[in-house]
Amino acid sequence: MARKHKMEEMTPAEFTVAVAEKPVFILATGILEWHADHLPLGTDALKMRGIAERLAQEADAILLPQNWFGVVGYDEMLGTITFSKDLVKHILGEYFENLEKLGAKLIVLLTGHYGPYQVETIKEAAAEYMAHSKVRIIAQPEYEGVDFSGFPCEADHADKYETSLMMALYPDLVQMDRWKNELEIPYEYEPRENAWGYRSPRGKWEFSEDFREQASPELGERLAKAIVEHLKARIDEELAQV
Numbered sequence: 001m002a003r004k005h006k007m008e009e010m011t012p013a014e015f016t017v018a019v020a021e022k023p024v025f026i027l028a029t030g031i032l033e034w035h036a037d038h039l040p041l042g043t044d045a046l047k048m049r050g051i052a053e054r055l056a057q058e059a060d061a062i063l064l065p066q067n068w069f070g071v072v073g074y075d076e077m078l079g080t081i082t083f084s085k086d087l088v089k090h091i092l093g094e095y096f097e098n099l100e101k102l103g104a105k106l107i108v109l110l111t112g113h114y115g116p117y118q119v120e121t122i123k124e125a126a127a128e129y130m131a132h133s134k135v136r137i138i139a140q141p142e143y144e145g146v147d148f149s150g151f152p153c154e155a156d157h158a159d160k161y162e163t164s165l166m167m168a169l170y171p172d173l174v175q176m177d178r179w180k181n182e183l184e185i186p187y188e189y190e191p192r193e194n195a196w197g198y199r200s201p202r203g204k205w206e207f208s209e210d211f212r213e214q215a216s217p218e219l220g221e222r223l224a225k226a227i228v229e230h231l232k233a234r235i236d237e238e239l240a241q242v
């Protein structure tokens with residue numbers, strides 16, 4: 001039987017073997033956040049999960065269940081749920097602690113939700129943990145370090161990149177018939193407090209272009225492959241130093 005990679009599906013015996021052979025854990029993170037009219041609210045987390053599943057197979061790593069706790073965020077927009085920086089750092093710190101207890105030598109924390117605040121939060125959590133532990137942690141958005149020069153897009157919000165990745169990973173969840181260029185941003189809620197005083201952008205939502213012809217599952221597949229290849233190489237690099 002092929003080796004399992006999802007921790008929640010492993011028996012104790014399978015888990016023990018997996019940790020002994022390759023003590024690498026992947027934690028994919030994202031949030032619920034408005035992603036225009038054609039993509040699901042869970043796009044960031046789902047996209048990250050889909051990529052992380054492939055990475056776990058390629059790198060023979062152990063994939064944890066999805067983490068949905070992240071920081072701002074288009075908080076005022078329809079369907080968005082975010083949490084405070086302190087809480088998210090705390091949760092991540094306790095994940096690291098638990099994974100070290102389970103035998104992790106390398107933790108790969110990947111966020112499919114971006115923005116400087118989310119990236120700062122996960123990198124700080126990782127750096128603070130590594131300062132007093134021998135565990136190595138890669139903490140980054142999935143696109144970091146990937147060469148996109150051969151692609152017609154790079155990481156974005158609900159634009160060509162995310163739409164193509166979702167088409168490749170979850171074709172049933174993309175509704176291109178709902179796509180429109182002139183999009184009113186659905187400001188539904190009062191802003192919540194956050195550590196940076198960040199407020200959602202105002203005005204109309206603007207896409208880079210009408211990408212209905214350019215976004216495709218084929219492009220999504222190529223993007224996913226480039227991301228997985230890069231991250232697998234990063235894992236090997238880090239493991240060489242353990």
Ligand SMILES: [Zn+2]
Pocket residue numbers: 035043044112113114156157158162
């Ligand atoms: Zn997104």
